[in-house]
Amino acid sequence: MSFFYDDNDDEDILFGWEFDTYEGCYVRSGRFCAPFPRPRLSRFQQVDVRPLYVRNLPGNVDEYGLEGMFSPFGNIVRTRVVQDRYGNSKEFGFVWFSSDDEADEALYWMNGRWIEDCELYVAPAEYREDRQARWEAELEQDVDDDDILYGWDYDVHEKMYVRIFSPRDCAPFPSPLSPTGPAQHNVRPLYVGNLSWKIDDYDLYNLFSPFGHVTSTELATDKRGASRRFGFVTFATDEETDYAMYWMNGRCIEDYCLDVELANNW
DSSP states (O other): OOOOOOGGGGGGSSTTEEEETTTTEEEEOOOOOOSOSSOOOOTTSOOSSOOEEEESOOTTOOHHHHHHHHGGGSOEEEEEEEEOTTSOEEEEEEEEESSHHHHHHHHHHHTTOEETTEEOEEEEOOOHHHHHHHHHHHHHHHOOGGGSSTTEEEETTTTEEEEOSOGGGSOSOOOOSSOOOSOOSSOOOEEEESOOTTOOHHHHHHHHGGGSOEEEEEEEEOTTSOEEEEEEEEESSHHHHHHHHHHHTTOEETTEEOEEEEOSOO
16 A cells, blocks of 8 residues: 555645644645546445445535545545435545455544544444344343333333333433443434324433433423424434434334434534
8 A cells, every 4th residue: 555644744644635733623725636536436336345434524525525535545436425305415424445454544544533623433334234233132132122111111902102100200310221432512313203292301301211321302392382292302422313213213102103313404
């Protein structure tokens, strides 16, 4: 591999970016950048090397900028920045290298690097089936399915969760059942729709607390203070958010099946 990291030439390590010593992060250099020097694969072509998952990207970084960040570490065959239906970046993407060694090199140097006030999180991408299998194994190890929700019990006959006692009689809140890491900044909240009219902020917290460290809950109400049957739940980390969304989406609570997804326009 022709690339070697040099601390003395730190501002030239990323193609199209330079290090701002005052801000302590990389900023766009403004220099002219020629078109991609190599052809990129279409999204339907297969790449054998596991891609890198890159999270917490600045919102203005596109696939061109993403390739510029990672091009010093090897031959990039494809990049992708995930967008919403309006074409706005969801602030995460994927980078495919031609070899595992190049991917490992990029992972080592780019994880935790600051780009325009955003600290990148870089890790090997986890395929959907592997992630779901891991979550299922973790949940089976933590608790039985009928005991997962604090203050609720699963009614096998009605096929839904029903209230077994008031959580208000059991202060304080229970500790999370899943391990938690350090809190992250700018974690996208979960939108929770189709709630029962009886559920308040306290109940909303207890429904989601087994899946991680809940930092805030917000139940939407009208002018009279009545529930509008939807709310928002914010966790400390993105992993806990995904974990809760996977298990709670479609779960029936008192005749209402929840609609749980990442909040839009956040």
